Amino acid sequence: MKNFITNFDLKNKISENLVLYIIVLVCLCTGIVLGIYAVKYMGSFERNDLTNYLSNFMVSVDKSDAKNLEVLIQTIKNNIPVIIIIWFLGLTMVGMPLILVMDLFKGFSVGFTISFLMKELGVQGIGISLLTVIPQNIIYIPCIILASVFSIEFSLNSLNKNNYKNSKDNLAVQILSYTSTFVAIIIFMCIGFLLEAFITPNIIKLIV
Structure with missing residues (x-):
């Protein structure tokens, strides 16, 4: 329990x-910049496909076709595997x-x-x-940052054999503490899941 609390002493x-x-922040920001430029240099065929998909999605939301539970499940499927992969x-x-590559893709x-929405829909x-x-x-991005840093730190520590020279029990405790950190991150991300599933569709309906 002490190790678990120590993991969340964010200041230290x-x-x-x-x-x-x-x-990690540089990788995320680099990914964001690349995403913006990808929209800028995207071909007309890809842009038309995405525009049609976006239009159909907004129409379905406006007609209340989007079911909150389905959105919640899809949101969980989109985010939880990322955290699990980073943990692994x-x-x-x-x-x-590989963790830094995942951060790049998230960015x-x-x-x-954001760039596509602003370019295709203007003020809307x-x-x-x-x-x-x-x-x-x-909510998601700070969780990804924390997960990435904890994961990289654990990975780097595993290269130092002195960290685990005492006993297998010591390694098991560290893995348990490491895992408990990710459980806490996932629990915090649930706020984002609920927001995206139950609040976001209603806001889109208002905007549409």
Whole structure:
């Protein structure tokens, strides 16, 4: 329990792993920039397909075809596997590069979505981005950052055999503490899941 609480002493964690936080943030921001440029240089065929999909989605929401439970399930499917993969990569000794790649893709997804909405829908796209894309990502992105840093830290520590020289029990305790951190992150992300499933569709209906 002591280790679990220590993991969430964010002030100390940030100061101890400041370089890791900077690296993760750089990857996320790089992904966002790449997502923005991907929209700018996207071909007309791909743009038309995405525009048609977006229009159909907004019409279905406006007609109350979107079911909150289905949206919740899909949201969980989209996010939980990412956290689980990051958790698993932290247990390996070569997880850091792959974790950073996942952060890059997360940033790309956010940047692409916001940029596409603003480019194709104008003022309405700005409203949709501010009210339906950014709010849950204010929760998701810090969770991804924390998960990535904890995972990279654990992965780097696993390279140092001195950390685990005492006994297998010591390793088991560290893995349990590491896992409990991710459970807490997932629980916190549930706020975003509920927001995206039950609040976002109603906001889109108001905007439409």
